[in-house]
Amino acid sequence: MTRPRKSRVEAIFADYLSELRLLSAELAPTERAELLGAIEEHIAHVRSSTNVTDEAGARALLARLGSPDSIVDEVYGRKTRPGRTVDLKPERNALLWISLGSLLPVFGWLRGVSAVWESARFSRAEKWAATLLVPGGLLAALAFTFWIGAATDVVCSSDYAGTVGAGGVRTVLSTSSSCTDPLVSPPIGFGLAVAVLLVAVLGPLWVWRSVRSRTCSPDTPHLIVV
Amino acid sequence: MELEDTCTSMPQLRRGGLELCVLAILANRATYGFDLIRRLSEVDGVVATEGAVYPLLARLRRQGRVETRWRESQSGPPRRYYRLSDSGALSLRVLKAEWQAFRDAVDATLAMPERQVGR
Numbered sequence A: 001m002t003r004p005r006k007s008r009v010e011a012i013f014a015d016y017l018s019e020l021r022l023l024s025a026e027l028a029p030t031e032r033a034e035l036l037g038a039i040e041e042h043i044a045h046v047r048s049s050t051n052v053t054d055e056a057g058a059r060a061l062l063a064r065l066g067s068p069d070s071i072v073d074e075v076y077g078r079k080t081r082p083g084r085t086v087d088l089k090p091e092r093n094a095l096l097w098i099s100l101g102s103l104l105p106v107f108g109w110l111r112g113v114s115a116v117w118e119s120a121r122f123s124r125a126e127k128w129a130a131t132l133l134v135p136g137g138l139l140a141a142l143a144f145t146f147w148i149g150a151a152t153d154v155v156c157s158s159d160y161a162g163t164v165g166a167g168g169v170r171t172v173l174s175t176s177s178s179c180t181d182p183l184v185s186p187p188i189g190f191g192l193a194v195a196v197l198l199v200a201v202l203g204p205l206w207v208w209r210s211v212r213s214r215t216c217s218p219d220t221p222h223l224i225v226v
Numbered sequence B: 001m002e003l004e005d006t007c008t009s010m011p012q013l014r015r016g017g018l019e020l021c022v023l024a025i026l027a028n029r030a031t032y033g034f035d036l037i038r039r040l041s042e043v044d045g046v047v048a049t050e051g052a053v054y055p056l057l058a059r060l061r062r063q064g065r066v067e068t069r070w071r072e073s074q075s076g077p078p079r080r081y082y083r084l085s086d087s088g089a090l091s092l093r094v095l096k097a098e099w100q101a102f103r104d105a106v107d108a109t110l111a112m113p114e115r116q117v118g119r
Helices: A002-026 A029-050 A055-065 A068-076 A089-103 A107-118 A124-132 A137-151 A186-215 B002-028 B033-041 B050-062 B086-111 B114-118
Strands: A085-087 A155-164 A170-180 A223-225 B066-073 B076-084
Touching (some): A002 A055, A029 A068, A029 B033, A068 B050, A089 A186, A107 A124, A107 A137, A124 A186, B002 B076, B033 B050, B050 B076
Parallel strands (some): A085 A223
Antiparallel strands (some): A155 A170, B066 B076
């Protein structure tokens, strides 16, 4: 029981430090190393002295420390860094590759997923969400929807044996027909198809909004380029 | 609109005050970052976020107003200790005088009757 909670706490600190590393990339190397070293040391010190073991404790520690962006802003001694822009194009493109990239079968989706995992702007949860939400993206969801639609119809086939006589008059000697039951009942199939489509569309949108709102929270005014 | 302006003014006021407080604490004795934050946190309202102190210390060091030295710690890795330089001590005296004059001026202004301030 303790192990997963501890790893989640580690992930919270790792995400925080990762964001700080990213945001401080524009600082001079020595300045950046000093800042990162000081913050890591501070976290280690508080953790060892107060025994932070749960998520609430980890988040409280980081809240007292301030957001990575506010810390980097302090380096400049003012609230907003001049001319600061955040380029979210790679993140936007990664999500587009995931949603629509399956037009290039397999390759497109793989490219999107690899771009998502390479980007440091996505949190771990967003990366997993982008990876697992309808693998294959919108095209896969559409294909699934059509398949479900077909599978909810009753499929019948018939065989006949007979002769075709003069004038095209067919004499049926025997007829056999068979019908296949649908995999799922039509209402359930329809609901499932709609749900998959919605997830395929709304999933990447949710991830996009999440990463965008974090980058552009009221505490961190930026000019965002998409 | 006015509330937003207030929200951006307070951090700036606090930033100026924080610098003065850090210099004042370091004038008494050399200390390391975490201990400095602990001492600052003993007074409510001085530190809004603890992380703001480290960039300030780095800036003061680059400006030559504080000096640093690594010391072994009994309970972990070596720590960077900060202490006031001669330039920092001079800076503290100047800032302290300016702060007191500024604080008195602001207090006097706030104490004025509303009619008098608006004139």
